[in-house]
Amino acid sequence: MLDLSFLRKNFDHVQERLQVRGAAASLGRFQEVDQQRRAAVTEIENLKARRNALSAEVAKAKRAGEDADEPMQKSREIGRQIKNLEDNVKALDEALAEILHGVPNLPHESVPVGSEADNEETRRAGKQRDFDFKPQAHWDLAPELGILDFEQAAKITGARFAVYWNAGAKLERALMNFMLDVHTREHGYTEVLPPFVVNSASLFGTGQLPKFAEDLFKLENTDYWLVPTAEVPLTNLLGDNTIDINRLPIKLTAFTPCFRSEAGSYGRDVRGIIRQHQFQKVELVKFVLPENSYDELESLTRDAEDILDRLDLPYRTVVLATGDLGFSSAKTYDIEVWLPGMNEFKEISSCSNFESFQSRRAKIRYRDPAVKKGKSQLVHTLNGSGLAIGRTWVAIIENHQQKDGTVVIPQALRPYLDAERILPGGNLE
RNA sequence: GGAGAGGUGGCUGAGUGGUCGAAAGCAGCGGUUUGCUAAACCGUCGUAGGGGCAAUAACCUCUACCGAGGGUUCGAAUCCCUCCCUCUCCGCCA
Numbered sequence: 001m002l003d004l005s006f007l008r009k010n011f012d013h014v015q016e017r018l019q020v021r022g023a024a025a026s027l028g029r030f031q032e033v034d035q036q037r038r039a040a041v042t043e044i045e046n047l048k049a050r051r052n053a054l055s056a057e058v059a060k061a062k063r064a065g066e067d068a069d070e071p072m073q074k075s076r077e078i079g080r081q082i083k084n085l086e087d088n089v090k091a092l093d094e095a096l097a098e099i100l101h102g103v104p105n106l107p108h109e110s111v112p113v114g115s116e117a118d119n120e121e122t123r124r125a126g127k128q129r130d131f132d133f134k135p136q137a138h139w140d141l142a143p144e145l146g147i148l149d150f151e152q153a154a155k156i157t158g159a160r161f162a163v164y165w166n167a168g169a170k171l172e173r174a175l176m177n178f179m180l181d182v183h184t185r186e187h188g189y190t191e192v193l194p195p196f197v198v199n200s201a202s203l204f205g206t207g208q209l210p211k212f213a214e215d216l217f218k219l220e221n222t223d224y225w226l227v228p229t230a231e232v233p234l235t236n237l238l239g240d241n242t243i244d245i246n247r248l249p250i251k252l253t254a255f256t257p258c259f260r261s262e263a264g265s266y267g268r269d270v271r272g273i274i275r276q277h278q279f280q281k282v283e284l285v286k287f288v289l290p291e292n293s294y295d296e297l298e299s300l301t302r303d304a305e306d307i308l309d310r311l312d313l314p315y316r317t318v319v320l321a322t323g324d325l326g327f328s329s330a331k332t333y334d335i336e337v338w339l340p341g342m343n344e345f346k347e348i349s350s351c352s353n354f355e356s357f358q359s360r361r362a363k364i365r366y367r368d369p370a371v372k373k374g375k376s377q378l379v380h381t382l383n384g385s386g387l388a389i390g391r392t393w394v395a396i397i398e399n400h401q402q403k404d405g406t407v408v409i410p411q412a413l414r415p416y417l418d419a420e421r422i423l424p425g426g427n428l429e
Numbered sequence: 430g431g432a433g434a435g436g437u438g439g440c441u442g443a444g445u446g447g448u449c450g451a452a453a454g455c456a457g458c459g460g461u462u463u464g465c466u467a468a469a470c471c472g473u474c475g476u477a478g479g480g481g482c483a484a485u486a487a488c489c490u491c492u493a494c495c496g497a498g499g500g501u502u503c504g505a506a507u508c509c510c511u512c513c514c515u516c517u518c519c520g521c522c523a
Binding site for chain 1: 491502513
């Protein structure tokens with residue numbers, strides 16, 4: 001959410017910045033509604049001031065044992081006027097909120113202008129292997145190895161779910177532990193295990209609601225939703241809070257499953273486990289001082305890339321162009337891992353700086369006693385996948401597959417599996 | 430699931446219809462004093478929105494906020510209704 005007074009004072013500038021991300025229309029009738037609302041609010045407040053004065057008169061008269069019919073009569077009349085106006089303001093409030101909640105964040109000036117085609121590669125690392133055989137896609141190789149099964153998942157649940165067997169399940173668990181260990185022991189994140197179910201207020205705080213409800217799973221007859229990402233519980237963990245400046249930056253990491261309805265993506269990534277209704281992820285979230293947030297975005301992205309480096313997985317990092325940015329983000333790096341079986345780079349992490357877009361919604365502030373009389377200010381929030389475990393699983397299977405149909409486990413992961421290789425039949429060796 | 434007790438500022442906690450944005454204490458901030466640590470004393474101390482005003486400074490002023498939302502009333506922290514949350518006991522359960 002953008003700052004209301006900033007928006008008022010810099011309307012043309014905001015309009016311009018929204019234009020470059022293809023959201024110029026999102027402001028709608030903002031100015032008109034805002035003006036009407038302010039006029040009505042001022043009128044109500046004036047009436048309330050008069051009513052309060054009259055109430056004081058009533059109180060005074062009654063204490064003195066005098067008659068108070070006249071001010072009571074006047075006050076009652078004003079009360080009626082206020083009631084009428086309040087209905088009007090309520091409607092205008094709702095209209096304004098609807099507009100404001102639907103306006104995406106403004107792109108940072110360093111973000112390339114354009115569409116997805118204008119995303120710019122900022123880094124490339126790891127060596128893409130030369131295969132002396134045709135590498136298989138994971139949706140062929142993994143079921144062949146007996147570590148991944150779609151038919152039984154379809155039976156017990158439905159499409160876009162998978163069952164992991166044997167070494168497949170262990171690999172997923174090993175990746176979870178490996179990622180959490182690296183981030184907590186070496187990158188300075190604090191591990192959290194949050195609820196996998198959140199309420200509407202939390203989803204509003206991070207920006208999924210009200211606009212993207214159709215992407216989520218909601219539990220029937222409740223205000224509960226399955227988390228689409230740990231970003232939601234982690235970011236809202238500090239919601240409605242004023243943080244002491246000495247505690248910043250706060251860096252959190254969590255493992256959670258993530259649930260997404262994938263409405264509107266029916267034709268895409270239908271094979272394999274690239275796009276599932278449930279996948280596991282280790283998430284990184286930071287709360288930082290505004291002046292540091294872009295440095296923090298760089299280091300957060302490095303923290304995510306480090307996992308790929310350690311797993312000998314080739315990748316490239318791209319900065320998303322304005323038109324490809326997510327709703328809440330001011331700047332995003334996508335990390336894309338190389339998948340030789342699928343023969344393409346595939347997003348495995350998305351690292352974003354939301355500036356104050358989320359903290360304004362979720363009310364996450366900090367106080368600096370040295371500045372502005374210690375008035376509280378909004379923190380900047382960031383997050384990124386560190387990493388999506390399912391896609392990392394795919395990357396390991398596809399990149400480290402051997403001609404004989406086995407998969408070599410990367411060195412860094414061996415202590416977690418106590419094995420070097422996945423054999424046909426889904427066993428470890 | 431059943432019974433009961435509660436939710437008030439950064440914290441503790443008073444307040445059952447008007448003079449309450451809210452006592453008191455603690456913490457914080459500014460100062461005075463004592464040779465240090467520490468203490469004592471004085472002062473100050475919520476948030477948000479609008480207007481004065483051109484200003485994201487100061488000041489003045491109005492409005493709102495005592496878990497959330499409705500209602501009663503000239504007037505609500507206080508009375509009524511609904512919901513949420515916390516605690517205690519019982520039941521059930523991993």
